[in-house]
Amino acid sequence: MFRRLLIANRGEIAVRIIRACREAGITAVAVHSEADRGALHVRGADEAVELPGSNSAETYLNIPLLLDVARRSRCQAVHPGYGFLSENADFAEAVTGAGLVLVGPSAPSIRQLGDKTRARELAQAAGAPVVPGYDRAGSDKEFEKQAKKLGYPVLVKAAGGGGGRGMRVVEAASQLAEALASARREAQSAFSDSRVFLERFIPSARHVEIQILGDREGRVISLFERDCSIQRRHQKILEESPSPALNEDLRARMGAAAVAVAKAAAYVNAGTVEFLLDADSGEFYFLEMNTRLQVEHPVTEILTGVDLVLAQLQLAAGEPLAPAWAAAHPRGHALECRIYAEDPASDFAPSPGRILRWESPQGPGTRVDSGYAQGDEVPVHYDPLLAKVIVGASDRKAAVCRMERALGEMVILGPVTNLAFLQEVLAHPVFRSGKAATDFLARYLPQGGEMKPPPDEILIAAALLASEGPGGAAGIQRGAQGDGEDPEGPWARGDSFRLGSQE
Amino acid sequence: MGSRGFLSARQPGVNQGMEHRFRWQGKAYCVSLVRAPESMRAQVDGREHRLRRIPAQEGSLILEIDGKLHRIPFARDSDCLHLAQGGVAYRLKSVDPLRATRTLHHHEHGLEAPMPGQVRLVAVEVGEAVQRGQTLLVVEAMKMEIRITAPEPSRVVKIHCLAGDQVERGQVLVELDSIGDNNQ
Numbered sequence: 001m002f003r004r005l006l007i008a009n010r011g012e013i014a015v016r017i018i019r020a021c022r023e024a025g026i027t028a029v030a031v032h033s034e035a036d037r038g039a040l041h042v043r044g045a046d047e048a049v050e051l052p053g054s055n056s057a058e059t060y061l062n063i064p065l066l067l068d069v070a071r072r073s074r075c076q077a078v079h080p081g082y083g084f085l086s087e088n089a090d091f092a093e094a095v096t097g098a099g100l101v102l103v104g105p106s107a108p109s110i111r112q113l114g115d116k117t118r119a120r121e122l123a124q125a126a127g128a129p130v131v132p133g134y135d136r137a138g139s140d141k142e143f144e145k146q147a148k149k150l151g152y153p154v155l156v157k158a159a160g161g162g163g164g165r166g167m168r169v170v171e172a173a174s175q176l177a178e179a180l181a182s183a184r185r186e187a188q189s190a191f192s193d194s195r196v197f198l199e200r201f202i203p204s205a206r207h208v209e210i211q212i213l214g215d216r217e218g219r220v221i222s223l224f225e226r227d228c229s230i231q232r233r234h235q236k237i238l239e240e241s242p243s244p245a246l247n248e249d250l251r252a253r254m255g256a257a258a259v260a261v262a263k264a265a266a267y268v269n270a271g272t273v274e275f276l277l278d279a280d281s282g283e284f285y286f287l288e289m290n291t292r293l294q295v296e297h298p299v300t301e302i303l304t305g306v307d308l309v310l311a312q313l314q315l316a317a318g319e320p321l322a323p324a325w326a327a328a329h330p331r332g333h334a335l336e337c338r339i340y341a342e343d344p345a346s347d348f349a350p351s352p353g354r355i356l357r358w359e360s361p362q363g364p365g366t367r368v369d370s371g372y373a374q375g376d377e378v379p380v381h382y383d384p385l386l387a388k389v390i391v392g393a394s395d396r397k398a399a400v401c402r403m404e405r406a407l408g409e410m411v412i413l414g415p416v417t418n419l420a421f422l423q424e425v426l427a428h429p430v431f432r433s434g435k436a437a438t439d440f441l442a443r444y445l446p447q448g449g450e451m452k453p454p455p456d457e458i459l460i461a462a463a464l465l466a467s468e469g470p471g472g473a474a475g476i477q478r479g480a481q482g483d484g485e486d487p488e489g490p491w492a493r494g495d496s497f498r499l500g501s502q503e
Numbered sequence: 504m505g506s507r508g509f510l511s512a513r514q515p516g517v518n519q520g521m522e523h524r525f526r527w528q529g530k531a532y533c534v535s536l537v538r539a540p541e542s543m544r545a546q547v548d549g550r551e552h553r554l555r556r557i558p559a560q561e562g563s564l565i566l567e568i569d570g571k572l573h574r575i576p577f578a579r580d581s582d583c584l585h586l587a588q589g590g591v592a593y594r595l596k597s598v599d600p601l602r603a604t605r606t607l608h609h610h611e612h613g614l615e616a617p618m619p620g621q622v623r624l625v626a627v628e629v630g631e632a633v634q635r636g637q638t639l640l641v642v643e644a645m646k647m648e649i650r651i652t653a654p655e656p657s658r659v660v661k662i663h664c665l666a667g668d669q670v671e672r673g674q675v676l677v678e679l680d681s682i683g684d685n686n687q
Contacts (some may be wrong), residue, residue, distance in 0.1 A: 165647075182641070185623065186648050233647075345528075349617040350645040356578030356585055357562055380619045384645050413578040413585035413592055420591040454527055454586075454593045456547045460554060461564050461575040462584050462595045463523040463534035463545065 001317050002026055002076040002101065007045070008066050009081030011371030012387060013293070014041035017079050020309035021046075029073045031066065033059035035379040040371055047073060054381050060084045063091050067098050077101040077316060083383060086292035087114045087161060103316040105214075105291050109265045113289040116159045117197050123286035126264040128257040131276060131285045133199035135159070140177055146198055147176055153201040156183045160193030162288060164234035169201055204437045205276040207231065208243050208284070210258035211300045213311055214267045215321045222255035223306060224330050226272075226299050230425060232348055232441045237418065238425060239296040240335045241303045244396065244434025245279040254284055261289055269315045270297070270308055279437065295338065295388070298369060302334035302392035333399040334392045337407060337422045341384040341415035344448030350384040351416035353377070358413075361406035365392045378415050386417065396434065400426055424449040525584075525595040532595075614651055614677045616670040620644025625666050631659045632682060639677050642670065656682045 021028035030045035080086035089111035117135035134146035158166030166187030227243030258273035358374035370387035657679035
């Protein structure tokens with residue numbers, strides 16, 4: 001096993017990897033941008049190296065600089081996390097070329113699967129069905145012709161990567177040109193690759209993915225599914241396992257298809273094969289294979305008891321699949337909610353800023369993977385994921401109740417978050433029934449949910465705080481001669497409302 | 504103040520009353536706190552509540568309101584109170600009634616940046632007529648593209664940014680003049 005590992009990432013996933021390192025006795029070397037100076041992953045690491053600059057391109061995406069840091073800090077391996085360089089074949093090649101080990105699959109596997117159009121071909125060859133689409137280069141005119149052939153709505157997708165970046169649903173031919181241009185710009189910015197392709201848009205499908213592990217001897221196992229149907233803008237916000245839409249037969253067939261795809265790509269390490277599932281017909285289609293650790297990996301960890309990051313480290317060190325992993329079976333039900341610094345009422349616009357107060361939920365079956373703590377600044381430069389809350393319970397109903405309890409305990413003040421929105425999702429009868437498909441949010445909570453006005457207790461608390469707050473409060477004391485000239489206001493003097501003093 | 508004496512008239516025995524106004528999502532809320540000899544009372548939009556405050560750690564309030572306990576973590580920043588309950592956060596703006604008219608003065612027809620970010624694209628020109636929903640600008644932040652669209656049929660009066668500009672949240676990016684759709 002390695003003694004020193006470079007973590008080429010930030011936020012909650014860097015913290016997660018540091019924890020795995022500590023348990024495995026590996027020295028964790030973190031990197032950070034100027035904006036992330038003092039970030040949680042820096043505070044938790046054994047060693048940290050600052051990368052000059054703050055935008056991703058000059059820091060977390062800077063291959064030569066990262067390799068230089070790895071060499072100078074005498075690391076033997078590099079963990080890319082998710083996002084950033086995690087699915088970049090050039091990076092994988094450069095890491096190996098520098099005599100280091102990448103905690104992930106080989107560069108050829110990443111290249112083959114990371115190119116979404118080549119991955120479609122590979123999956124077809126391995127016997128996995130794919131969504132009808134058009135995946136060749138062409139002029140806008142050609143795309144227009146092909147889109148018409150597929151039938152609207154169509155999906156414009158980036159060939160270079162996933163995560164909803166560079167992805168657009170196009171309802172009509174008149175919107176295609178703008179969608180192509182905007183998707184290409186976003187894809188270029190996110191993946192340095194502006195190629196896009198078309199797929200028929202299946203509006204009411206479920207998103208079900210299979211977690212796999214592969215070793216260097218060519219063995220691949222499935223660690224079952226995660227259902228990620230609750231998405232906004234094609235970005236997952238809630239994941240669970242088992243999927244309410246699978247029965248044993250379907251689970252076995254999808255698992256076998258995923259393993260076949262991974263084997264066809266000579267896949268080593270942890271990976272995820274994503275499928276669209278038409279829950280009514282039981283038909284499923286290969287979407288893509290993610291050649292990295294997923295954001296939602298803790299769902300599988302809670303369900304199976306397999307530590308996926310530790311498994312990644314062992315597989316990267318050349319160890320074979322552990323018998324315990326192959327013998328793992330699902331226990332109960334696991335659920336994850338992603339807490340984002342974004343405003344559901346403003347079309348999910350990111351909401352960076354200082355975290356004024358933070359309290360994490362605790363208690364039985366409750367795990368929080370967080371990248372921030374109280375007092376931290378959420379920078380504008382990166383993905384707005386703040387934390388993930390993961391729960392495990394005996395069955396789906398108990399897991400949903402546990403998640404509601406956990407989210408109710410969570411406090412994040414400062415940036416606007418999607419916490420209240422997630423609670424609306426959990427409370428929704430369609431979600432409760434286990435029938436939510438990928439169009440769930442657009443269909444049932446289209447305006448980002450319903451903002452409930454502050455209840456009386458919040459207003460009363462605010463009034464109490466205003467009456468005693470620093471900087472003078474806005475209030476009128478009946479009978480007082482507030483003349484508006486006193487800079488502190490009439491309340492700066494008085495303390496007649498310090499209620500606690502009476503108790 | 505026309506309402507002076509209001510509380511003492513409604514609440515015999517009350518020696519002081521204090522009124523607080525807040526704004527949340529553009530709506531105004533008014534809370535009166537009243538300290539009577541025996542207990543504390545609050546009035547919210549005419550609803551009366553009895554309250555008792557229980558000592559709490561810094562950064563949170565514990566209030567017993569009409570016999571029910573509420574723990575409310577809070578924080579302050581320069582112009583807002585942030586309060587949380589049951590996993591829901593509220594950002595309340597204190598309104599100083601003496602200055603209320605100024606607080607309420609908005610850029611009626613200006614479109615503001617929803618978040619700090621970089622302007623990727625300016626899709627319109629000054630003088631151009633735009634339709635409702637038409638893209639005016641594209642702002643990128645945190646690797647997402649956010650389209651700033653026209654809320655109603657309008658004419659572009661002024662553009663305050665160029666592609667590539669870094670903009671702050673709340674910064675006015677475009678000014679529009681609405682065009683009534685009363686064209687015969």
